[in-house]
Amino acid sequence: MSSLIALFSFIIIISCSCSSIFAQQPYVREDTTECNEKHNSSSSLGYFCNGVNRSCQTFITFRAVPPYTTLAAISKLLAADPSQISALNSNKTTFGTNKLVIVPVTCSCHGGYYQSNTSYIIKPQDTYLAIANNTFQGITTCQALENQKGNPNRFELETNENITVPLRCACPTKSQVDLGVKYLMSYLVDYDDDDSTISEDFGVDNELLLKANQLTDIDNTIYPFTTLLVPLQSPPTNSSTIVRPPPPPPPPPRTSTPTIFSSNTSSNRNWLYALYGAVGGGSFVLLLGALIYCLVFCRRKKKADPTLVPANSTRLDQEKTVKISLEFLESLSDIAQSIKVYSIEELQRATNDFSINSLIEGSVYRGEIDGNPKAIKKMEGDVSKEINLLQKINHSCLIRLSGVCFNEGHWYLVYEFATNGALSDWIYNEKNNGKCLSWSQRIQIALDVATGLNYLHCFTTPSHVHKDIKCSNILLDSDFRAKIANFCLVRSTNAQQENEFSLTNHIVGTIGYLAPEYLENGLVSTKLDVYAFGVLLLEMLAGTEVSFLYKENRDLSHVYSGVLNNERKESLKQFMDPSMQEKYPSELVGFVVQIIDLCIKKNPEIRPPIEEVVKLLSKALSSSLTWESSIK
Structure with a gap:
């Protein structure tokens, strides 16, 4: 046994020495959401300063999304030269949504980690995770933000406070420079990316790209909204950012050795051949040692299987988006x-x-x-x-x-075409221009929305989360029946049960409607829509935008606490939409408010499934119609 352990230790030494020839940095994987972790084994704090130079010119990528779709907005956000960005991107000044933008930056070593610094002003409801994964799309991390000298504690972010944002970048190592690498571009991984398509897009040898990120042909899983270092011999061009066409039929298996950047002299070629032999021999010894180790300790690592991957580490090819053509x-x-x-x-x-x-x-x-x-x-x-x-x-x-x-x-x-437009045009006091929905119309609209969500959650395969339920995304037809619209953020879920979650690194949506577990930790489930529906129902009854409530620094529960405590007359006047002029059934308001209270519970497991909400609202509508007929 001791000899096997000694052999395995020897294998580790060999593998580390061989990988150091090529390896630049460990790939960050999904650690970007583990904000409490302060270790840097996966470069979540930043790429290590192990390059030839402590400072270098390099490139990062950014995808244009509102409000960052113009040259001025992107250059200001990333503290980059707008003229250089324009020159690298076909002299454009505006970019289509999701267009990949190449951004030149100066990368320098600070506190042992490479970074390119910019600044950011805290907005209401911001967290380090939201700033890193939503605003900056993963080109920084919550751990790096918290670790940045001078930045406040993550629990004490104050609106309008200016913080330093370290953008992820790196400079080539000596071994990479010897192979002709001049730049390490920090590339933001998208849903339809894998290592081979990225290599093809930028004309890079795939083996070199994998080893630059300490990945292998077997362990090559990458995740959206993380950075992958792309080793380049020359600056990237805008042609690399064109949407790639549908993939051609797979080529026959390769029989030749993959080509690394070619050298101009035969002596360099001989050196590369020798290097191939050394690496190949080392790899063989490593595989042999690993096999012995696995047999002895019975801990054979299973090859990744999409059916075995946890919900918070879904493999890229499970979430690939079909390219439109x-x-x-x-x-x-x-x-x-x-x-x-x-x-x-x-x-x-x-x-x-x-x-x-x-x-x-x-x-x-x-x-x-x-x-x-x-x-x-x-x-x-x-x-x-x-x-x-x-x-x-x-x-x-x-x-x-x-x-x-x-x-x-x-x-x-x-x-x-929805004849009566968006629900927001009818319920916000400052926008409704005298329009007023009756009590029964509001309950019918709420029931329609809940019914539509129930269809998405329970009757599509797989089930779907809308992720952007809000009044402006609810349209009303000629009979004031509601229709859910705007499915651009919809996401399928592989959860088998109602209380199961998956993870995302990209926080998107409308502030005020975002559930706490999603905003803080990136947890995705159908309970996101239940929370947003509760906020929407609250707005429908109060006639007030939720953003106004946040401006008042009030917890949502304060709005209806009086109603729940049965302080009837005065609390109803303060709570209900004044445009209704008390034309509502007092005995039913408390019942609907209790539905709101259930939907916006902080703990998602306590929130009811949307099908339960449908049942409750059906009862409320039936009682409302009875009340309405009694007063005519």
């Missing part, structure tokens, strides 16, 4: 006859060439096709997730997609 559109037409592919000329005629008179709001236009009103939404980026879901579902409480169009880099999604 004309072929994909044609397949949609074959799958669902209700999805029509429109020409741009048809949509131009429907909207009077997208005139200002046809504009509803934002990038949504009203049009008329074959005598029927339609809502036409102009979009950029990958819309496959929304199309994939909408072409499969059919429910009266979900907005219906009737067609799509693609023209000159823009997508146009054609929806059924």
Whole structure:
């Protein structure tokens, strides 16, 4: 036994010496969400200062998302030279949503870690995790923010406070420089990325990329919104950021040795051949030692299986988004006859060439096709997730997609038209312009929304989380029946039970509607929608935007505490939408407020499943209609 242990120790020494020839930094994996961990075994605090130089010029990537879609906004956020960003990105000054932007930075060693510093002003409800994973998309980490000298304790972030943000970057090691590497670009991994596609996009040898991040052909799982170092011989070009086409058929197995950056002299080639032999021999010894170790201690590591991966470490290929193409559109037409592919000329005629008179709001236009009103939404980026879901579902409480169009880099999604617009136009006191929904209409709308969510949670395979339930995403038809809209943030869940969660590194949504477990720890489940629904129901009764309540620094429970405590008359006046002028059943308000209280519990396991909310609201509606008929 002692000889085996000695052999294994020897193997470890050999493997470390061999890997140090190529390895730059350990890949961060999913440790970006473990904000309490202060170790740096996976580079969560930053990349180590082990390069030839303590400072270097390098590149990071960033994906344009509102409000950071202009050259000025991105350069200010990342403290980068706007002229250099423009030059690297085809002289553009604006970028489409999800467009990859190459950003040049100066990377320097601070406290043992490489970083490029920028600053950020704290906003209401910000946490280090939200700043790192939402605003900066993973180009920094919550651990690095907390570890930064001068930054406040993570529990004491104050609005408008200016903090230092260390962006993740690194400089090449000597062995990498010897192989021709001049830059280590910090690349933000996306859902459809894997190591081979990234290597192909930037013209990099895959073996060199893997070893630069201490990954292997077997252990090569990467996760969205983490950084992967890409070794480059020359500055990256904008051509690398073009959306890649659908993958070709797989090539035959390679029989030759992978090519590393070629040398100009035969002596260098001979040196590389010798190096290959040394590494190959070391790898063989390492594999032999590992096999002996596993047999002795019965701890054989199973190869990653998508069915065995925990919910918080879903492999990338499980979450790949289908890249939209004309072929994909044609397949949609074959799958669902209700999805029509429109020409741009048809949509131009429907909207009077997208005139200002046809504009509803934002990038949504009203049009008329074959005598029927339609809502036409102009979009950029990958819309496959929304199309994939909408072409499969059919429910009266979900907005219906009737067609799509693609023209000159823009997508146009054609929806059924909701005559009475967004719910937000009817319930916010400062916006409703005299419009007023009755008590029964509000309960019916709430029931419709809950019913639509129940369909997404329980009757789609897999189940889906909407992730952006709010009043502006609820549309009302001519009969004031609600339809859930805007599915661009929807996410499928592999949870087998109601209380199961998965993790995300990218916090998105609307402040005020975001559940605490999602905002603080990135936990995703159907209970996110239940929490947001509770906030929406609160707004419907109070006639007040939740953002106003946060400006008042009040906990949501304060708004309805009086009602729950049966302080009837005065509490109802303060709580209810004043536009209703007390035309509501006092005995039912407390019942609905209790539903709100259940939905916005801090502990997600205590919140009811949405199907229970549907049952409760059905009772409330029945009683409301009885009350309404009694007062006529």
